[in-house]
Amino acid sequence: MSDPRINQIRIKTGVLKRLAKEKVAYEKELEREKARLETMKTNNKDIYELNKQQEIINETVMLLPDCQKRINVAFDDLQKLVKESEFDLNENEIFQTAKGILQELIMPIMSDKTSEKLNDKASSISEWLTILSQMSLKRNEINLLIMDYLISEGFKEAAERFKTEANIDTEKVYEIKNYAESNEQIDQRIAVRSAIENGNIELAIRLINDYYPELIDNNRNIYFKLQQQQLIELIRNHNIEEALKFAQEQLGVDGNCLQLEELERTLALLAFEKPETSPYADLLHTAHRQHLASRINEAILKDQFGDDETPTPKLVTLLKLLLWTQNELENKKVKYTKLVDLPQGTFASSE
Structure with missing residues (x-):
């Protein structure tokens, strides 16, 4: 005897598909009527006919919100x-069809619900979190995003531990990355990254020249960044005379990649007795090393596999999209629930 829920799923799936098609039909009709109105204006139709056509458009517009509510x-x-x-x-074909329909409609549905919440003055953070909790996210897809990031950024040990703990199929990670690295290639990238993050720039440059002979020649701006970081490390260690000598002999040699403003900011550290408290102290932060390490890591991947084969980790792309979206909402003065602390996942109402 078949499970009665299968029939319920079949019926509800049919209802949702019908309503979705109905909305598409209304939207197409609306576009046709709008185009007809523009044609009538071009043909200088009288005001009575234009008003009648506008009424038809208004009636169609009024149908859409109700249709969307029924879809929701x-x-x-x-x-x-x-x-x-x-x-x-989960193995049933009808069940899988239903999941497919839900997955297909999840983004427009959530977009509509989000718009309603954002435009409702009574909306609150708790309501927003409720909406988020209703989103269906597959754990394995989230794990693949994390694994993609760890491998791309060269965190080999963390990736191996996470792979074991989350029972991840590495082949699926490479499917979304479109390229695969050997363990030796990953180890080489990690060695370069570690040298930079530890402030040993001379070692990093030597490793780059050994492993990727053409990388520096093809990326002169990155070479300047490496030299700049080497100068920063000399200043950090209070090797003032050596820092000045290095700046004169090394940083001015290649005029094609010289970034004068960055060089001036770096040398300005020498004017302060305690450069770590100066206006340019950000250059001494470990985050500056990490940013450079990420840039070098990306350049290495592109050198190995080509620009088209090594996109930014998808997790990074999603976060950039999130920040861009929040910025757009703020520019348009839309009230919304803002993610204010990414590591902690803290939300607050926008002003």
């Missing part, structure tokens, strides 16, 4: 049933 209700009903049945029915 149908979506929530099906999503709830799918979640409750996933353990028992």
Whole structure:
């Protein structure tokens, strides 16, 4: 005897698909009527006909919110049933079809719900978090994003531990990365990164020349950044005379890659008895080393596999998209719930 939930899922899936098609039809009709109105204006139709056409457009526009609400209700009903049945029915074809429809509609549905919340003055952080909690995110997909980041950034030991703990198939990681590295290649990248993060820039340059002979010649700006960091390390260690000599003999040699403003900022550290408290103290932060290490790491990957094969880790891309979206909302003075502390996942209402 078949599980009665299968029939319920089939019916609810059919309802959701029908409503989604209905909305698409309304949207297409709206575009046609708008185009017709523009044509009528071009043909200098009288005001009566233009007003009648505008009424048709207004009527179609009024249908869309109600249609979307019915879609939202149908979506929530099906999503709830799918979640409750996933353990028992995951292998069922009808169940998989329902999941596919939900996945297809999740972004427009959440976009609509989010818009309603953002424009509602009564919206709150708790309501926003409730919306987020209703999103269906697959744990294995999140794990792949994390693994992709760890491998791309050269955190080999962390990646190996995470792979074991999360039971990740490495082949699936390489499927989303479009390239695969040998353990030797990863170790070489890690060696360069570690040297930079430890402030041993001479070693980093030597390793780069050994492992990637053409990298510096093809990336002169990066070479300047390495030299700048070497100068910073000399200043950090209070080797003032050596720092001045290095700046004169090394940093001015290649005019094509010289970044005068950055050089001036670095040399300005010498004017302060305690450079770590100066306006240019950011150059001495470990974050400056880490940023350079990430740039070198990216350049190495591009040198090995080509620009098209080594995109930025998808997790980084998503975070950049999040920050860009928040900036756009602020520029348009839209009230929304803002992610203010990324590491802690803290939200606050935007002003």
